[in-house]
Amino acid sequence: MVDNVIVDPSADDRLDRAFMALADPVRRRMIARLSRGPATVNELADPFEISKQAVSKHIQVLEQAGLVTRTRDAQRRPVHLNAAQLEALTAWIDKYRLIHEQQFRRLDALLAGIGPPGDEPVAASTHITGRTDKAGQKEQQP
Amino acid sequence: MTNPVTITAPEGVPYIDIEREFEAPVAAVFRAHAEPDLIKQWLGPNGYEMAIDHFNFTSGGGYRYIHRNPAGEEYAFNGVFHVVRKNDFAIQTFEFEGFPDVVSIESLRFEDLGNGRTRLRAHAVYPNLEARDGMIASNMEVGVTEGYERLDKVAASL
Numbered sequence: 001m002v003d004n005v006i007v008d009p010s011a012d013d014r015l016d017r018a019f020m021a022l023a024d025p026v027r028r029r030m031i032a033r034l035s036r037g038p039a040t041v042n043e044l045a046d047p048f049e050i051s052k053q054a055v056s057k058h059i060q061v062l063e064q065a066g067l068v069t070r071t072r073d074a075q076r077r078p079v080h081l082n083a084a085q086l087e088a089l090t091a092w093i094d095k096y097r098l099i100h101e102q103q104f105r106r107l108d109a110l111l112a113g114i115g116p117p118g119d120e121p122v123a124a125s126t127h128i129t130g131r132t133d134k135a136g137q138k139e140q141q142p
Numbered sequence: 143m144t145n146p147v148t149i150t151a152p153e154g155v156p157y158i159d160i161e162r163e164f165e166a167p168v169a170a171v172f173r174a175h176a177e178p179d180l181i182k183q184w185l186g187p188n189g190y191e192m193a194i195d196h197f198n199f200t201s202g203g204g205y206r207y208i209h210r211n212p213a214g215e216e217y218a219f220n221g222v223f224h225v226v227r228k229n230d231f232a233i234q235t236f237e238f239e240g241f242p243d244v245v246s247i248e249s250l251r252f253e254d255l256g257n258g259r260t261r262l263r264a265h266a267v268y269p270n271l272e273a274r275d276g277m278i279a280s281n282m283e284v285g286v287t288e289g290y291e292r293l294d295k296v297a298a299s300l
Contacts, residue, residue, distance in 0.1 A: 099187050111165070111171060
């Protein structure tokens with residue numbers, strides 16, 4: 001079964017590149033800036049005390065990781081965030097979250113059927129199929 | 143209604159923090175962690191059956207259970223309860239038998255928020271970053287497997 005879910009190696013590669021691209025604080029700040037809208041290289045360079053060349057290099061790394069794209073808009077060539085690739089990245093941790101979310105929703109449903117201790121709503125609840133021995137014994141009493 | 147779950151896997155330290163609020167009194171949330179017949183109904187991924195070998199939620203107690211997925215594959219887990227304080231706090235160890243000897247230590251805090259509400263805070267400490275990330279990745283695999291199983295069903299019905 002597990003053999004069926006071997007990750008497509010090129011997808012794995014892209015994930016590696018994306019994580020590597022985001023390992024740099026300057027590039028993370030650029031991504032944060034781009035999440036508010038497209039920007040030119042000059043605009044992206046503005047908050048940093050580094051050369052425009054260095055900024056171009058950072059953008060290139062982000063581009064190769066698929067995290068940003070550049071449109072051929074005459075001279076400006078604004079940089080856009082590639083939201084889909086960023087989502088693929090967060091999905092990596094989201095499966096783990098999903099399992100916990102589903103689990104806690106079941107716990108919610110279960111808790112809706114449990115009253116304060118001392119009550120006996122466990123056996124009465126329709127949510128609950130299993131019963132504690134104690135509750136089961138109580139139920140058998142007239 | 144569903145409360146959000148907050149999961150944090152901080153960079154550079156082998157921890158996972160999970161936080162979630164419940165619209166239920168602390169005694170009920172505690173009971174759902176303490177009684178095997180209740181545990182069975184919520185712990186683990188969707189669609190998995192849970193068989194409990196033993197489960198003794200008291201200081202010095204221990205547990206072992208097996209999750210079985212719809213394909214019949216089994217995943218067993220075990221640990222000991224280092225301390226359990228009713229409606230308040232617990233520390234347990236956690237070991238996936240597929241990765242023997244990689245044991246995490248998990249603390250569980252049951253916080254009474256008043257008005258019949260409870261906050262649950264879990265903090266897991268893994269032996270190293272690889273173990274922590276491996277845990278997250280293997281859960282991802284479960285998610286992917288589930289996805290394919292749903293696809294199987296859809297495809298079979300076409």
